[in-house]
Amino acid sequence: MLHARRIALALGSNLGDRAATIEHAIADLRDTPGFVVVDCSPLYVTPPAGGPPQGDYLNGAVLVSTALPARDVLARTQAIERSLGRVRPDPVRWGPRTIDIDILWIEGECIDEPGLEVPHPRLEGRVFALRPLLDVAPDATHPRTGKRYDELPAAHLPMMRA
Ligand SMILES: Nc1ncnc2c1ncn2[C@@H]1O[C@H](COP(=O)(O)OP(=O)(O)OP(=O)(O)O)[C@@H](O)[C@H]1O
Ligand SMILES: Nc1nc2c(c(=O)[nH]1)N=C(CO)CN2
Secondary structure: OOOOEEEEEEEEEOOOOHHHHHHHHHHHHHOOOOOEEEEEOOOEEEOOOOOOOOOOEEEEEEEEEEOOOHHHHHHHHHHHHHHOOOOOOOOOOOOOOOOEEEEEEEOOOOEEEOOEEEOOOOHHHOHHHHHHHHHHOOOOEOOOOOOEHHHOHHHHOOOEEO
16 A cells, blocks of 8 residues: 555547546545645646647646556546547647546656656646646656656746636
């Protein structure tokens, strides 16, 4: 049995009622056995990064405390995505989606396995993930290098609150 540790989950939506879908996702995370939702970031309006032309995203992050193994966390977040209308496999890579829930960071854990990489491999280049992570875990460090995420220049770029 693992000890409870902090896990930051990224939330993103750019299809349908984005705010309502994200609120549903947060409610579902709160209702997930084994999860304690510790904090939620503000939501930000962010231009799409990559993929085809598509609408702006709402992005945020949720900090969860849980002893569940990372694989179980992924299974639960993917079940929530499905229940909120996420279609898989994605019809288009990085295309529009009702909801995306990624594991951004797990305190003290590095995972590099097929189908699961933590910290999220694109975290450091994505201001729409980095800023919400720092909102809920300002002291977050890379679990292997110990480097603080708030030292990355991208962490301080201006962002638009929803
Ligand atoms: N840290 C992670 N969080 C969520 N999924 C991950 C992670 N690492 C690997 N994956 C795998 O990536 C697959 C695709 O995930 P997803 O559909 O969220 O990607 P995406 O949002 O389209 O793109 P990106 O990975 O660039 O955010 C998932 O099925 C999952 O197995
Ligand atoms: N602004 C923004 N752009 C994206 C996002 C996202 O959440 N926000 N997610 C992607 C794939 O995960 C690809 N591009």
